[in-house]
Amino acid sequence: MSALLAELRAIVGDAGLLALPDDMARYDSDGRGAGGAAIAVVRPATTGEVSALMRALHRHGAPVVPQGGRSGLAGAGLAAGAVVLSLERLAQAPQIDPINRTVQVDSGVPLSSLNAAAAAHGLTFPIDLGADPSVGGMVVANTGGARFLRYGDVRRNLLGLEVVLADGEGTVIELGGPVWKDNSGLDLKQLFTSSAGALGVVTRATLALQPLPANRVTALVGLATPAAAAPLLVELERRAGTLLTAFEGISATALELALAHVPRLRRPFAASPPYSVLIELSGGSGLPAGLLTNLLEEAIVPLIEIGTAIDAAVDEGDSLWAIRHAIPEGLRAHGSVIACDIAVRRGDLSRFRELAAAEVAQRWPQLVVADFGHVGDGGLHFNMVWPRDAGPAPAGLAAAVQSLVFAMVVEQFSGSFSAEHGIGPRNIDHYARFTPPPVRDLAGRVQRLVAPAGLGRVDFGAQLENAHV
């Protein structure tokens, strides 16, 4: 152990190696909470150091887990009993090409810093999240977010990667680059995207940027029933086309919990409607004044007249987005959260919500369903709260609830049990259960081929026999 640490220190210097428990504590938790203690934290500052570290760690047989901004929710960046390879010091200033609308950016740069740099050129990396992940973490999680409807996920905006392979040699490869269109071979960078950090260490990315919209209007529309959301979405897509940049759904309970527990929010409606949708239209500087508001009103006013919609609040600032982004905080304040990050067909969302809520209510009457999510892309945070005032939650509650909900999603709705959070130790058992054997087999063999020396926390060949579900 001390020989390993000495070797690592020789590569990264004193500032790059942490081995004291107090120094290491903050590397042991992510967006969902604490994992176990790591055996050391190395923080390389260059790709060359990452490569040298990978060689040394492999020679010593030490397990290693790449780590980004620790905002992940599946536990893929946590390293109990292993060495944390933190990319946080791989964070030079992003290099922006404003005419090409691209940026070359180090793995450790936070999304907020990337977007601050892009905004100076009137550009944005259009992945909208409550959290502030690192670029490398976003790549290996293939982050989606609230504007997926228009701009897609990280994969859809990714042009190139620099990767250090887990091949025992620390081989550095460049895949893609600053051109938008390239079909000159297998697109191997796709393998590392959504890989949970288990196929290689992403050290640098080239990303496509979008023009920062000069005009933006949001509306929070209270609907009489959740089923009214899908027709409104389709109508807005027809009328507003690509000007529609977000369409989020909020259950009455999620809205109430956010307003009750987050005092900085303004209350949009006198009484919470059965279901609300947050709609964003945005576009370029040349749009005439009032266009976006008119488009919204032309879609919403007829619904209010016939009673399908109850009320609407319109805003050109961020006050309605603030409500949407405060929901997770509102749920946490109310009790212990059980999260189901799922996706189904857009037209199935309201039926799924109804069936799943009924099943949950029958089995666990004390659980409060407080779902919200991305109606525009079929994604739903079907989250539940075991309220503080209900006493301690039964042992194994979260796993049992997720098992029930995920089985419904996959088996009845052909949906996804991990729409945006990816795979990690926290849901690997569900992966083993719901991924067909030939797919798991191929994934496991691809992983062993690409990363024969081993890396990260996920075995994509995971066998069902090992599952605890």
Place this chain on the structure above:
Amino acid sequence: MSALLAELRAIVGDAGLLALPDDMARYDSDGRGAGGAAIAVVRPATTGEVSALMRALHRHGAPVVPQGGRSGLAGAGLAAGAVVLSLERLAQAPQIDPINRTVQVDSGVPLSSLNAAAAAHGLTFPIDLGADPSVGGMVVANTGGARFLRYGDVRRNLLGLEVVLADGEGTVIELGGPVWKDNSGLDLKQLFTSSAGALGVVTRATLALQPLPANRVTALVGLATPAAAAPLLVELERRAGTLLTAFEGISATALELALAHVPRLRRPFAASPPYSVLIELSGGSGLPAGLLTNLLEEAIVPLIEIGTAIDAAVDEGDSLWAIRHAIPEGLRAHGSVIACDIAVRRGDLSRFRELAAAEVAQRWPQLVVADFGHVGDGGLHFNMVWPRDAGPAPAGLAAAVQSLVFAMVVEQFSGSFSAEHGIGPRNIDHYARFTPPPVRDLAGRVQRLVAPAGLGRVDFGAQLENAHV
């Protein structure tokens, strides 16, 4: 051989097997011309038949090449000396989910049929091409096209694949499906996208569709210099945002050749300007009348006033697109075409054009450079014509010209030597030359892992020693 044919016939029936030269002739050429003769053509009508064929062919050690709509340009679907596995009968009616905006579609369905079915629901698969490829061919080529700027390539609109593996067993796997967002494991469908049909047989796809824009205006703008294109593009992106759906470039020579050789076209300008750009703005039904035309005029009129633009033609129909799509026909009518399907950074396009044209003119003064392409995404068909009236072209001219141009693209501009056409026998030597050895090595090993029984025409592990460049 007759034992093999009997076995294939037992699987697909008489209608599914062609072995007479006259019947087979049309399967021997693609969008670029004829390859050699195949030894047989099998035309399965179900995924089960594809699987049985793959098992039988492997058992007999017969080489097999999947084939789509034969519109490819790299030769990946041609099967000289091998068995053609034509997907053309795998073509049941597309199943459209209008609320989800998705379609499940068989591999053999042509793009035109897919879009006719989608249009009935006010939807479109937004890949715009001059040709009419099959869905499966589009997946393995990762087709781009003229609206890439807004809607991306096939990969970006692909949600799921059904694939028959070249594993000797004909294993059928389903990867992804009708949900838009799914990060529940390695995204293995990405491996088969842009695979030149060499990793597995794509039998079915689930695609995302877009709302068909109810409003659309195009302008052909004559510019005083090619360098004026990039600033106009950036200005339009800022002003029109996502309403900008195409920005194509046309050299004076390409425009003249199209107008000279394709009589159905109307002449847009009295005299051809040094460079032209075809701009399309489009959007939903709710846009006020005149908005798109106003946005165009506000960007173009100031350029005409200062002399940066010379003239502009505006159209709400397809007459300007007709000119753009007729260019390949115009070039072919003038002589023998040498095509370079390249991409560089958007800001480098005009400098690249200038440098490459100068090099070509110095080495081959008789060659006519007549480039056109996708300025909005940095893609360029840097095509040249050896005129009919110049007599026969020197032996090896195309390979020598491509070698020069591609080396400039890759080495001086960090660009792509195959932006949209993919890899096939016609450019495998360039692949071997320009792909770094560790990337080729990894690609070859991934290919052998996924398709151990062998398939198609491309070896992604191709060695430079075998290259004839």
